[in-house]
Amino acid sequence: MPVSPAAxxxxxxxxxxxxxxxxxxxxxxxxxFRDLARTQIDTVVNISxxxxxxxxxxxxxxxxxxxxxxxxxxEFFREFRKRQRGGQENGPGSGQEGASPDxxxxxxxxxxxxxxxxxxxxxxxxxxxxxxxxxxxxVTLHDGTKLPAKLLGSDAPxxxxxxxxxxxKPLAATHxxxxxxxxxxxxxxxxxxxxxxxxxxxxxxxSARARDIQQGPYDEYLQTDAAINRGNSGGPLYDAGGAVIxxxxxxxxxxxxxxxxxxxIPSSLAKPIIDQLKxxxxxxxxxxxxxxxxxxxxxxxxxxxxxxxxxxxxSISPDSPAASAGLRQGDVITAFNGDPLEQMRQLxxxxxxxxxxxxxxxxxxxxxxxxxxxxxxxxxRDEPQQLAMSGSSGAPRSAQPEESKSSLGLxxxxxxxxxxxxxxxxxxxxxxxxxxxxxxxxASQRGLDLGDVIVExxxxxxxxxxxLETRIAxxxxxxxxxxxxxxxxxxxxxxxxxxxxxxxx
Numbered sequence: 396m397p398v399s400p401a402a403x404x405x406x407x408x409x410x411x412x413x414x415x416x417x418x419x420x421x422x423x424x425x426x427x428f429r430d431l432a433r434t435q436i437d438t439v440v441n442i443s444x445x446x447x448x449x450x451x452x453x454x455x456x457x458x459x460x461x462x463x464x465x466x467x468x469x470e471f472f473r474e475f476r477k478r479q480r481g482g483q484e485n486g487p488g489s490g491q492e493g494a495s496p497d498x499x500x501x502x503x504x505x506x507x508x509x510x511x512x513x514x515x516x517x518x519x520x521x522x523x524x525x526x527x528x529x530x531x532x533x534v535t536l537h538d539g540t541k542l543p544a545k546l547l548g549s550d551a552p553x554x555x556x557x558x559x560x561x562x563x564k565p566l567a568a569t570h571x572x573x574x575x576x577x578x579x580x581x582x583x584x585x586x587x588x589x590x591x592x593x594x595x596x597x598x599x600x601x602s603a604r605a606r607d608i609q610q611g612p613y614d615e616y617l618q619t620d621a622a623i624n625r626g627n628s629g630g631p632l633y634d635a636g637g638a639v640i641x642x643x644x645x646x647x648x649x650x651x652x653x654x655x656x657x658x659x660i661p662s663s664l665a666k667p668i669i670d671q672l673k674x675x676x677x678x679x680x681x682x683x684x685x686x687x688x689x690x691x692x693x694x695x696x697x698x699x700x701x702x703x704x705x706x707x708x709x710s711i712s713p714d715s716p717a718a719s720a721g722l723r724q725g726d727v728i729t730a731f732n733g734d735p736l737e738q739m740r741q742l743x744x745x746x747x748x749x750x751x752x753x754x755x756x757x758x759x760x761x762x763x764x765x766x767x768x769x770x771x772x773x774x775x776r777d778e779p780q781q782l783a784m785s786g787s788s789g790a791p792r793s794a795q796p797e798e799s800k801s802s803l804g805l806x807x808x809x810x811x812x813x814x815x816x817x818x819x820x821x822x823x824x825x826x827x828x829x830x831x832x833x834x835x836x837x838a839s840q841r842g843l844d845l846g847d848v849i850v851e852x853x854x855x856x857x858x859x860x861x862x863l864e865t866r867i868a869x870x871x872x873x874x875x876x877x878x879x880x881x882x883x884x885x886x887x888x889x890x891x892x893x894x895x896x897x898x899x900x
Contacts, residue, residue, distance in 0.1 A: 517561060697879035810828055
């Protein structure tokens, strides 16, 4: 029976202690992962995918390299690309080898990554961004055997893919572990194909859990300091017993090389997705039909809520499960199917993993009072599903409103046909339009911009400046420090709490 690294370490230390003379210095024997490496390295494969020629003059960047605006990886991508002009341009966040941006037009590009065998019949797990848009996929086993691979299915939101190869003999396969049982500080081991070198083994510890790196609505990454580099994407992250607890996917790095901050998709999230890809080639997810945002301390104060847990509903899709259940804009969902929501980002994962057609209880805060409703989960049809609103400021615009009034650092005007045309505001949006923002105000600090429409204040509609003044006076009478505004930008809704004194925080 193989000895675990922790047990091997203890045994080595005890041997040293027993064989030493009294007063002799003790030596430390680090753990050995040789048993794990020997039994698992044959289950890890190299993956190369060839993409069809691209017509764009600048070549093609590998799938998975672009990150959303505001992502913590965005600045690293930008600086790395600047330094790599004229050479190979690979994103440090992708863990994937890519094609040169100066490659001649009309030539195919190639991506290299890693994967691991989960079934002796030839089923292989990897990252979606390693094989996305591939015309051809090849798998190289540890013994050098090269096999063509077929893509059985992929899931972009979780960056997972399942491949199939045909082999004359059964292949060495690994097994899933329980990522929920691994704790911060536990040993972990990564095996992959860094920089195209072939099977390489690195070790470290689990640094953190449930990391959100803003790559999608289902972010729940494990963080490790085990060395993970470009080409490790899709490779396995093992616990000390040799079970797969994660799929290495991204790194946080200013250079493209490992600086000890790597991210892996936990097996608790990956295994159900892979099972669906194996059974039907696609993933079905639960759906509520709401857009939500995080409850900040200011929003909590505005709503009279205790703490910042839950998800604040900003809009509800017509004919959706949420609409049928009676959910309202401004409700704060505090629990779903018995699971308390300590953070907003828990909601999309809980809903997505719920059986379609199942009726579950949902707890919410409405008007300061807790309520419970029943909701029947539908099926998500269109990806990506935006569950968190994030407005972006456009280019400065100017307007000449017919009448305006300044309040809380904002100059506001009732919506007129001219203003709707100037700011491209849809006919179904009503409220007060922002025509000027004081640069030294809290409104400016919190991102309000020209053309934004204040739809509600204090969770009540506003159509005139007098309406807003009434809401402000009411909030002050109630002893509130902030007033909660529902703001529309380009048709997207979000809640913004503004201090009643109008000054920056």
